[in-house]
Amino acid sequence: MSLMDTDTQNQVRELLSTVSxxxxxxxxxxxxxxxxxxxxxxxxxxxxxxxxxxxxxxxxxxxxxxxxxxxxxxxxxxxxxxxxxxxxxxxxxxxxxxxxxxxxxxxxxxxxxGSVELEKETLAFLEALDEPLHLQVFVTPTCPYCPRAVSLAHMLAYASPKITADMVEVTEFPHLGNRYHVMGVPRTVIGEEVYVEGAVPERMLLDKLKAAAQRS
CATH class of the missing domain: 3.40.30.10 (Glutaredoxin)
Structure with missing residues (x-):
């Protein structure tokens, strides 16, 4: 049995038509x-x-x-x-x-x-980044704000070979939720020590990226 009804299939097919x-x-x-x-x-x-x-x-x-x-x-x-x-x-x-x-x-x-919409300051930071940064965005399927945080993290990974970005569905990996003290979602963990709560604006996430880069 299909997970998508006909309308959803048609919408997804139309979306994917932009893939080049x-x-x-x-x-x-x-x-x-x-x-x-x-x-x-x-x-x-x-x-x-x-x-x-x-x-x-x-x-x-x-x-x-x-x-x-x-x-x-x-x-x-x-x-x-x-x-x-x-x-x-x-x-x-x-x-x-x-x-x-x-x-x-x-x-x-x-x-x-291949369309990335990131601010110039973010792109400049990524260009100058020396050490790799790992982002984990903890989510649940019922969180309406989580996709914004995930998509931003994935854009950063796409724009820089130094960035890797994971969506982590926290209820499936409770040991990681415990390890990173995930009390609410979305929670983005950068490296092991820097984190940000919520689907924050790009510039706020950039500040956290800078803080994490200084620690590495």
Missing amino acids: TPVTLHLFTQEFECGYCKETRQIAEEVSALSDLVTLEIHDLQADSELAASLNIDKIPAIAVFEGDKDFGIRFYGIPSGYEFTSFLEAILLVGA
């Missing part, structure tokens, strides 16, 4: 003991079927452990969004459902259409 370069979705899963792996696979399959330029590749976390390690993927379900074979460090951990379905589509459009 091939996008590859690398889905990491396994057959046993993986909450939401089956549902995440179905979402990825249904979305990729709506565009000739979106390809889905499915990997088993254990059988394809070398590939997973090379992409720093250590939990499932996981989706890495590539432009062809180019990795921008854009990741989804957990099911991209509910409001996060929007984030998933926006990541495909970002990589497949």
Whole structure:
């Protein structure tokens, strides 16, 4: 049974019509003991079927452990969004459902259409960045503000090879929620020590990025 009704399929198909370069979705899963792996696979399959330029590749976390390690993927379900074979460090951990379905589509459009809307000051900071920064945006599918935070983090990753950005569905990975003291969502953790609460404006996030860069 399809997760999307006909109207939703048509809307997604129209959105994906703006994709101009091939996008590859690398889905990491396994057959046993993986909450939401089956549902995440179905979402990825249904979305990729709506565009000739979106390809889905499915990997088993254990059988394809070398590939997973090379992409720093250590939990499932996981989706890495590539432009062809180019990795921008854009990741989804957990099911991209509910409001996060929007984030998933926006990541495909970002990589497949290449349109980044970031302020000049942000781009200058990214250009000068020496050390890598890892962003984890903790979300839940029922959070209407979370996609804004996820999309901004993914834009930063797309714009800079020094940035990697993960959407993390916190209820699927409670140990990470505990580790990073996630009491509400969205919560963006930069590195291990710097964090920001809520879907903040770009300039406020930039200040946090600068603080994290000074610590690294």
